[in-house]
Amino acid sequence: MREHKYDPVTPAVAEALRKIVGDKYVVFGDAEKLEPYSHDEVAEAEYAHSPECLVRPGSAEEIAAILKLANREHIPVTPRGAGSGLSGGAVPLYGGVVLLMDRMNRILEIDAENMMIVVEPGLVTNEINDKIRDLGLFYAGYPMSLETCFIGGNVAENAGGGKAVKYGVTGRYVTGLEMVTPTGEIVTLGGKLVKDVTGYNLVGLMVGSEGTLGVFTKITLKLMPLPKASVDLLVLFPTAEAAIAAVPQIMTGGGVIPTAVEFMDQTSVQAACEYLNESIPYQQAGAMLLITGDGSAPNPVERDYEAIGQQCLSAGAIEVYVADNYTTSERIWKVRRNIAEAFKVVSPHQSLEDIVVPIANIPAMVAGLAELSKKYDVAFPCYGHAGDGNLHATPVMNPTWTVDRWHQTLPAILTDLYKLTASLGGTISGEHGIGHKRKGYMPLVCSAAHIEVMRAIKRALDPNNILNPGKIFDV
Amino acid sequence: MREHKYDPVTPAVAEALRKIVGDKYVVFGDAEKLEPYSHDEVAEAEYAHSPECLVRPGSAEEIAAILKLANREHIPVTPRGAGSGLSGGAVPLYGGVVLLMDRMNRILEIDAENMMIVVEPGLVTNEINDKIRDLGLFYAGYPMSLETCFIGGNVAENAGGGKAVKYGVTGRYVTGLEMVTPTGEIVTLGGKLVKDVTGYNLVGLMVGSEGTLGVFTKITLKLMPLPKASVDLLVLFPTAEAAIAAVPQIMTGGGVIPTAVEFMDQTSVQAACEYLNESIPYQQAGAMLLITGDGSAPNPVERDYEAIGQQCLSAGAIEVYVADNYTTSERIWKVRRNIAEAFKVVSPHQSLEDIVVPIANIPAMVAGLAELSKKYDVAFPCYGHAGDGNLHATPVMNPTWTVDRWHQTLPAILTDLYKLTASLGGTISGEHGIGHKRKGYMPLVCSAAHIEVMRAIKRALDPNNILNPGKIFDV
Secondary structure, three states: OOOOOOOOOOHHHHHHHHHHHOHHHEEEOOHHHHHHHHOOOOOOHHHOOOOOEEEOOOOHHHHHHHHHHHHHHOOOEEEEOOOOOOOOOOOOOOOOEEEEOOOOOOEEEEEOOOOEEEEOOOOEHHHHHHHHHHHOEEOOOOOOOOOOOEHHHHHHHOOOOOOHHHHOOHHHHEEEEEEEOOOOOEEEEEOOOOOOOOOOOHHHHHOOOOOOOOEEEEEEEEOEEOOOEEEEEEEEEOOHHHHHHHHHHHHHHOOOOOOEEEEEEHHHHHHHHHHHOOOOOOOOOOEEEEEEEEEOOHHHHHHHHHHHHHHHHHOOOOEEEEEOOHHHHHHHHHHHHOHHHHHHHHOOOEOOOEEEOOHHHHHHHHHHHHHHHHHHOOEOOOEEEHHHOEEOOOOEOOOOOOHHHHHHHHHHHHHHHHHHHHHOOOEOEOOOOOOOOOHHHHHHOOOHHHHHHHHHHHHHHOOOOOEOOOOOOOO | OOOOOOOOOOHHHHHHHHHHHOHHHEEEOOHHHHHHHHOOOOOOHHHOOOOOEEEOOOOHHHHHHHHHHHHHHOOOEEEEOOOOOOOOOOOOOOOOEEEEOOOOOOEEEEEOOOOEEEEOOOOEHHHHHHHHHHHOEEOOOOOOOOOOOEHHHHHHHOOOOOOHHHHOOHHHHEEEEEEEOOOOOEEEEEOOOOOOOOOOOHHHHHOOOOOOOOEEEEEEEEOEEOOOEEEEEEEEEOOHHHHHHHHHHHHHHOOOOOOEEEEEEHHHHHHHHHHHOOOOOOOOOOEEEEEEEEEOOHHHHHHHHHHHHHHHHHOOOOEEEEEOOHHHHHHHHHHHHOHHHHHHHHOOOEOOOEEEOOHHHHHHHHHHHHHHHHHHOOEOOOEEEHHHOEEOOOOEOOOOOOHHHHHHHHHHHHHHHHHHHHHOOOEOEOOOOOOOOOHHHHHHOOOHHHHHHHHHHHHHHOOOOOEOOOOOOOO
16 A cells, blocks of 8 residues: 555546546636635634545446546545535545535435435435425434535534434434445445344444545435424523533433533623624523423423423522524524634634533533633633533634744643543544544544554555545554 | 464463463363353254353453464454354354353443443343332343343344334444454443544444454443333234234324334244243234333323324224233233244244344235245244334244255245345344354345455454454355
8 A cells, every 4th residue: 555645636537537427527727616625614724735626426336436546546535525524524635536525415215104314415414304394204313514514424424413412413313325435336235224233334334434434325314203392491500610510410310311402601602692693691691501302292391391490490500591482492503503603703713622521521521621721821612512521612712822822832732632531531522523633633532452443444445545545543 | 364274272272271361261172061152042053063162251351362362373262142142143163262251241330420331241131220220220222132141242243122113222322342352452442422423433333243343341331211101002903914014104103203113923922922821812813013112201101102002993903902010011021022932942943034124114024924935835923123124034944844855945935035125125134143144145135345345344353364253254
């Protein structure tokens, strides 16, 4: 295997790619048109790298032909969905071809009888629920970026969802995949089956493999009955510590698994409210929990969540607002969903993190964040999926610093953050992935032998290291 | 890599093994004592093969040393739990060492705050729920053989559970593993984390890998709140067809995911009742559904299941019995759990199958079974997890045949059965695994490229093909 020494995309290779997908679906030699594909939602320029060529395939067969060509010509290929990723997963680190999946965006089959849907990877995730709501069904795995992200990217990253506490993340719903292997073979894994132990769990391996082990071309997702009742509680606490201390209690005290338990500190809520010109009553609260419950009938859901509201009050909450209709609920959730976007406006120099710890260790984590904030003299706003132990702690550049100082200090901040996370039994990514943004920090949470197992699998399936090289680990 | 040409366990190797685990934990050169480890619950002698040596390790470090030795000496090692497997997964096909995990049977930690439990692989699965019930928690992934099986075997096979329709199978609950790789490295994967995308989903790959990719030494399982209410419906139908036709309707019509939907045809119920000296009213019914529901309060559960009972009556049910107390419920479930054992008494010449199809195709599957039964003139009793599409159709030798004729005909019966399953979008194992029993039939449901991906992973992690060789596929 040659190491990272790829060959360039020559005009002859570009011509061969045009023959495979059609002239209009190849961009080559136009730096301006290629630039948007040099980055995802990780803003920092240091993580960006432009492709030499953009290819928009229309079928599994075309992707297979592209990958066979890439192996022959020794050119890296990086699959890309909506580019809404948060770890640089879709960045073509060594140039080569970006495989943009936006043309493969069809719903192939809605199978209500089997409670399954078969989609192409380029479908905007939100469209799934839009199309099946009237059938009394829903797809529970969707992430916060549901209005922009593609389902293929969700599967590649094993994206987390707003309903993950109760329903789990993307991976729980993927029962079948058609994919192209790094060497250009089309394989079908699983199907419309809720149980399947016929050989290795390759579907499970592919979910979250960040586009390094295969290119998905068809995705079969399990659907759930649309809950007939749901309620959101917006709970105001005096401090972040008080809010977070209530979480393990909520999770284990009531005998009910909430659908969501989201945490937002005051800085986060304020940023999102200003960004959206929204006015939820954040001023009086140091932090908030957004707790959602759902079920098959209103009465038990309401009773369960009245009890949870009471628990919160006993735990020191200032106020519990109940949102039991779509409009109010959507207003609150929109605030939560837009925090990351809002922070970008506040400061372009920040690092959106994705640590995850056992839920009982969240209070210790939040206390640790306060210490880190003091130690490095940087703000550390925090929000996230508290019910999953998954916190988007986000160190933000001290506005008095130079950008250079920020870049020089950030690795130390992240190292401390990740070491703290590891010491609490946690790890460095709950749902955003490693990509190349966090690759260098993997040894803080994975042993050499562990990383070597991953490398061995990568080498076995992608002997020329063609598919999305340089992500998760170096081969 | 040498192919299946292993070296024998010499007295010197046995001595080295004794040095690792202690004299009393090695059996060598005693055919009678080794014989019980030549088979699992697959009864047929043709699938059996004795080990040359039995080793009972006490720690991950000992297992690592054993595997390093085995790689050096080129001796196959087959991990074994309770031996309750149903596909020959624990059979040492090429002799060598059987690694019996029964000494590593401790509950290491019950962490109620995180709703997690950490156990060793040799723990009897049932003990988990016995130990955590009083804490208001339960482990939802347990299989039907819970009173005998080991949790390590459940993880290795990704065993299905009696509550899988609602709660999913073993794999959904495994959040962390400590394991020894085939080359003898100890690695820790995951942890007490409900979300984790730090690198490849190796926990997901290891679950269901049938002891071919690693030996588990610690298992972290996610727990659920113990449901505060549950109800069982035993629903009698005039025919198997009528019972099965009701299943997709129950699954999708009510907006409620039942905890379990079990199907038992008359032959199955009768066999189990006679075996247990139990008298549930099977005579009048061609088939039964056992439907379980649970939840956080009695009222909604009862209301949901009254509705399901009504649905069953509309679908042609003769009678709906409601079991709302533990004793009655346990009586019925005991019948269901003992069908496989009971069939062994009826006829030693049978093949317990484990096909799985999309739930909407269950009626077509059951119709196809009737045709196969006619075509081959063999009984084809059927029971199983209808709500998962997972049916234990079991061809039983025609009592007028010679055993030779049975053995000659069975491959044709199974080929037809599996082809039918595949044509209905199904596959050959939902929860029992491939082992070597179904290995030869893999090409009926997996393409050559698909099997090659599995082989490549096996070769990458086990270059000397030491760990449980000859299972799932040949390398």
